[in-house]
Structure formats: C-alpha cells, structure tokens
Amino acid sequence: MSYTTVIGLEVHVQLQTKTKIFCSCVNRFNPDAPNTQTCPVCLGLPGSLPVLNQEAFELSLVTALALNCQIAPFTKWDRKQYYYPDLPKGYQISQYDLPFSHDGWLAATAENGVRRKIRIRRAHLEEDAGKNIHDESGRGSDSQVDLNRAGTPLLEIVTEPDIRSAAEAKSFLEEIHLLLTFLGVSDCNMQEGSLRCDANVNLQLQDGSATPIVEIKNLNTFRGVEAAITFEAERQLQEYEKTGRKLGDAGVEKQTRGWDAHRGLTYAQRGKEEASDYRYFPDPDLLPVTVSAERIASIKTSLPRLPAQRREDFESKLGLSTYDTDVIMNQGPTFADYFQQAVEVSGNAKQTANWMTQEVLRELNEKRISIQQFPMPSGVLGSLVKHVVDGEISVKSAREIFNTGMHLTFQDVPSNFEGIPTPPPSLTPSWIQQEIATKGLKIVSDTGALDNAIAAALAESAKAIEDFRSGKQQALGAVIGKVMKQVKGADPKTVRELIIQKLNS
Ligand SMILES: [Zn+2]
Incomplete structure (x- = not known):
C-alpha cells in the first residue's frame, strides 16, 4: 500500500550563554566533574528563587526572528510537573500556553531537491534537566545523577507536521544547525547534546486512514x-497491515519510542503523556516578560545575513554552483566570510572557491585547525588567486607559493602542538610578489627572451628535430624542457607553439 509519511519535529537547542537560565552557575558541558556546576537554585533547594538570565532570552529572540516567527508582546513561565531523579525540583520551568514566539517558517530541501517552507508552530524557552548515568556494563551498579546540566537554557522549536520524508526531516535539522551556527547562539555540538530532536511520525495511507x-x-x-x-x-505500515489499528480508534494512544542506532530500530518506551498529565501552572517565582515593538525592530535590524540569504548571494550574485556554495556554507560563517573577502581581492569567485574547497580545506584538515587559525589572511589568498586570474603566474606556481607559505608557518610546530602557530609576518601580498620575482615564476610573454632560448635549444637538438619531423610528437618534450630551464615561468603550451612555428618556417 502506498502512503505519505507525515512528520513534525521538536528541536531542542542548548543556548550558548555564560551562565544557566535561572541562576549564576556556569553553563558549560562538563561530564568529568559531575555536580560541580550547581547551586541551591538549580538543585531546587527550598527557599531559593530563580531569576531570568537576560542573555538567554535575547538569544532566543534572535533565533525566533531568524526563523521568521512572531514575537509575543507578553510571555510567562510555567511549571511542568513530573518526577524523575534528574529533576530535583519535581518540575521543569517551561512555557505552556503563552510561548514567547509562534508562527514562523524555515525552508528545507525535499528528496526531489525542491526547497519548501516548513511552518514553525512555536518556539519557547525552558530549562534543561540533569542527566542520569546508568551502568551499562551489565554488572548492575547503581545509577548516578549529574546535575551540571540542570538549568541549562534550552530553546524548543516545534514544527507543524509539514515534513513529508525522512530526507526532508534531515535537511530541516541541517538547516536549523546552519542557522544557529551563523547566528552564534549555540555551539551546536551534537555529540554533547547541544542539538537534539524528537520526531512525531505517522503515515497517511492510500485508503484514507492514518x-x-x-x-x-x-x-x-x-x-x-x-x-x-x-x-x-x-514498521508502522507492517503493523497496520497486521492489526488494522489506526489513528482515532478506541484505545489507540500516542506512543513514545527510542532509537537504537546500533541495531537500527525503534523500540517501545511508554505511552505518550498528554499535556494535562503534567498539571502545568504559572510559576509564581518568576515575573512575566514583556517585549516592546522597538526591541523587536532593533534585533531585526542587527541580524546578520542568514544562511538562505548568503546562499542566494553566492549563487545569484557570484555565480557559484550549488555544490561549491554548500561546501563553503557548511564550513560555517567565518569560512564564508573569509571566502567573500578573498573574492573581493581576486575578482573571481569560481577560482577562489576552488582554492578554498581544495587547498585551504586540505590544510585545515591536515593541520586540524579552524579557519580562524588559518595563517594566510583572506586578502593574501585573494591576491594569490588574482595573479593566476590575471595570467601572471600558472596555477602550479601559485600552489608552490601557497605551499611555501604553509611551510613557513608550520615547519617548527611540534606534532602535539595545540594552539595557533604564529604565522610569519611575511605572509602578505608583497611577499607573494617577492616569491614570484625571486623564483622567476612570472609567465614570460616577452617573446624576445623566448625566441633566443628556443633558437639556442633547437641548435643543440638536431636528433629531436629529426624525430619530430618523422612523426614522433613526443620528441619535442626534450626541446621544451631545455627552453623552460632557460626561461623560468615560461608557459609550456606557448613554448610548444612557438617551437612548431619556428620548425615550420
Ligand atoms: Zn545553579
């Protein structure tokens, strides 16, 4: 039976604030020293009072506006009550019926390559819980609780069930990741749990049921x-074909399942709670927040250019391919900035993109450094590419100069060095010019010098000439080599043409 997959995502983003959302504990991933980043507020001790971290609210507003959301002028905090060992207060401070933002959208790419707007129902701010650590060795040791994460600011972004395939869901999450990276509101470290999501999934079946x-x-x-x-x-299709159980049947509840990445399957966890199970009520310890139209307008004007806009810049204005654009964008905002600055100097986006996606990326990977630590300034790379674009030096010579620059920077750096090697002060546009001059890399268009060198080479290559005249094309190689030795930086193609001209005249 054919079907359509209907998917809605709830994305949880840990915000990159200095301190936690309702107390002054440091907000940092720190599994090695459990329960060291805690205080009476995030431990939920009696008598302690939470105070909203304005930075967390500000980053949330920035993100919601970048997601095209409406901002509520008035928003409040609610207690979501449940018992779990990683939640010592017995409730999580969240936002229930008056989230600070609602009704936005973000475009994602469907399987057929088409970009579609996925509506965002709401984005609200809440606190993260701590972490239960269970013994997975099978020896049955006690479980432990680490509350370092308790009170970390968490932005929850809830989509409408607009997503229609697993690939589109993946693309949506990648887009969120890119957006958050460009906004700088989260470190987006997925291994450390800074970005995670829940997926609501069901099937709209051909026979009209779900x-x-x-x-x-x-x-x-x-x-x-x-x-x-x-x-x-x-799994849902097979289950339906076996049992016929469908959405809306008596006794059919929403179910929660886990994902086992090793075995590649989902497994039943528990029946899904309804909102009423949590007995939400307004938190009496926290003041509601009002947001003025002026504040919204001011954040809107200070938003950086967002990934979708920058993609448009690269593809429409600079004429880059979608592939090159994606490779550059996926390296993050600093890489994209570097690229754009280099293009301003080189005047050629395609060639600069080639250098960025090949030479520069290779260096970053080999040296395990970020673009922030890359020793060659963007203007210098741009200048190097410009020499190639202008036909002054060959790509091969430019690579030689680039590699010299890298060697000068990294030659004395020990392999276990962790930090930023100091680039030699000489890595400048005028250093490039010096390299071209001292190594004689300039492509020689002065045919006078070439003519002399060719005449000299031909004079001592009687055998090669004879071979060439009798049909051996490759015999010219030796003659070209002699000329190149005399005139460094000569273009071999031009040399070959000139030799043939001379032999024919
Ligand atoms: Zn605390």
Missing part, C-alpha cells in the same frame, strides 16, 4: 533522524 502517531525521542545525529524515521515508517 496510523497512530509515534514520537521518537532524543535523536542527536542527522543520519539518526533520517534512519529512525525511515525505519519507523516501514
């Missing part, structure tokens, strides 16, 4: 999102 909704919890890799949804869709 399968019961399943929520897959805690997906924290792009591949995991795609694989879990693909598996779940197939």
Whole structure:
C-alpha cells in the first residue's frame, strides 16, 4: 500500500550563554566533574528563587526572528510537573500556553531537491534537566545523577507536521544547525547534546486512514533522524497491515519510542503523556516578560545575513554552483566570510572557491585547525588567486607559493602542538610578489627572451628535430624542457607553439 509519511519535529537547542537560565552557575558541558556546576537554585533547594538570565532570552529572540516567527508582546513561565531523579525540583520551568514566539517558517530541501517552507508552530524557552548515568556494563551498579546540566537554557522549536520524508526531516535539522551556527547562539555540538530532536511520525495511507502517531525521542545525529524515521515508517505500515489499528480508534494512544542506532530500530518506551498529565501552572517565582515593538525592530535590524540569504548571494550574485556554495556554507560563517573577502581581492569567485574547497580545506584538515587559525589572511589568498586570474603566474606556481607559505608557518610546530602557530609576518601580498620575482615564476610573454632560448635549444637538438619531423610528437618534450630551464615561468603550451612555428618556417 502506498502512503505519505507525515512528520513534525521538536528541536531542542542548548543556548550558548555564560551562565544557566535561572541562576549564576556556569553553563558549560562538563561530564568529568559531575555536580560541580550547581547551586541551591538549580538543585531546587527550598527557599531559593530563580531569576531570568537576560542573555538567554535575547538569544532566543534572535533565533525566533531568524526563523521568521512572531514575537509575543507578553510571555510567562510555567511549571511542568513530573518526577524523575534528574529533576530535583519535581518540575521543569517551561512555557505552556503563552510561548514567547509562534508562527514562523524555515525552508528545507525535499528528496526531489525542491526547497519548501516548513511552518514553525512555536518556539519557547525552558530549562534543561540533569542527566542520569546508568551502568551499562551489565554488572548492575547503581545509577548516578549529574546535575551540571540542570538549568541549562534550552530553546524548543516545534514544527507543524509539514515534513513529508525522512530526507526532508534531515535537511530541516541541517538547516536549523546552519542557522544557529551563523547566528552564534549555540555551539551546536551534537555529540554533547547541544542539538537534539524528537520526531512525531505517522503515515497517511492510500485508503484514507492514518496510523497512530509515534514520537521518537532524543535523536542527536542527522543520519539518526533520517534512519529512525525511515525505519519507523516501514514498521508502522507492517503493523497496520497486521492489526488494522489506526489513528482515532478506541484505545489507540500516542506512543513514545527510542532509537537504537546500533541495531537500527525503534523500540517501545511508554505511552505518550498528554499535556494535562503534567498539571502545568504559572510559576509564581518568576515575573512575566514583556517585549516592546522597538526591541523587536532593533534585533531585526542587527541580524546578520542568514544562511538562505548568503546562499542566494553566492549563487545569484557570484555565480557559484550549488555544490561549491554548500561546501563553503557548511564550513560555517567565518569560512564564508573569509571566502567573500578573498573574492573581493581576486575578482573571481569560481577560482577562489576552488582554492578554498581544495587547498585551504586540505590544510585545515591536515593541520586540524579552524579557519580562524588559518595563517594566510583572506586578502593574501585573494591576491594569490588574482595573479593566476590575471595570467601572471600558472596555477602550479601559485600552489608552490601557497605551499611555501604553509611551510613557513608550520615547519617548527611540534606534532602535539595545540594552539595557533604564529604565522610569519611575511605572509602578505608583497611577499607573494617577492616569491614570484625571486623564483622567476612570472609567465614570460616577452617573446624576445623566448625566441633566443628556443633558437639556442633547437641548435643543440638536431636528433629531436629529426624525430619530430618523422612523426614522433613526443620528441619535442626534450626541446621544451631545455627552453623552460632557460626561461623560468615560461608557459609550456606557448613554448610548444612557438617551437612548431619556428620548425615550420
Ligand atoms: Zn545553579
């Protein structure tokens, strides 16, 4: 039976603030020293009072506006009550019926390559819980609780069920990741749980019915999102064909499932709670927040150019391919900035993109450094590319100069060095000119010098000439080599043409 997969995502983003959302504990991933970043507020001790971290609210506003959301002029905090060892207060401070933002959208790419707007129902701010650490060795040791994460600011972004395939869900999450990276509001470290999501999945079947909704919890890799949804869709179809149970049937509840990445399957966890199970009520310890139209307008004007706009800049204005654009964008905002600055100097986007996606990326990977640590300033790379674009030096010579620059920087850096090597002060546009001059890399268009060198080479290559005249094309190689030795930087193609001209005259 054919079907359509219907998917809605709940994305959780840990915000990169200095301190936690309602106390002054440091907000940092620190699993090695459990329960060291805690205080009476995030431990939920009696008598302690929370105070909203303005930075967390500011970063949330920035993100919601970048997601094209409406900002509520008035928003409040609610207690979501449940018991779990990683939540010592017995409730999580969240936002229930008056989230600070709603009704936005973000475009994602469907399987057929088409970009579609995925509507965002709401984005609200809440606190993260701590972490339960269970003994997985099978020896049955006690579980432990680490509350370092308790009170970390968490932005929850909830989409409408607009997503129609596992690939589109993956693309949506990648777009969110890119957006957050460009905004600088989260470190987006998925291994450390800074970006994770739950997926609500069911199938709209050909016969008009729908399968019961399943929520897959805690997906924290792009591949995991795609694989879990693909598996779940197939499982739901088989289940429906076996039992005929469908959405709306008496006794059919929403189910929560986990994702086992090793075995590649989802597994039943528990029946899904309804909102009423949590007995939400307004938190009496926190003041509601009002947001003025002026504040919204001021944040809107200070937003950086967003990934979708920058993609448009690269493809439409600079004429880059979608592939090159994606490679550059996926390296993050600093890489994209570097590229744009280099293009301003080189005047050629395509060639600069080639250098960025090949030479520069290779260096970054080999040296395990970020573009922030890359020793060659953007203007210098741009200048190097410009020499090639202007036909002054060959690509091969430019590579030689580039590699010399890297060698000068990294030659004395020990292999276990962790930091930023100091680039030699000489890595400047005038250094490039010096390199071209001292190594004689300039392509020689002065035919006078070439003519003399060719005449001299031909004079001592009687055998090669004879071979060439009798049809051996490759015999000219030796003559070209002699000329190149005399005139460094000569273009071999031009030399070859000139030799043939001379032999024919
Ligand atoms: Zn605290």
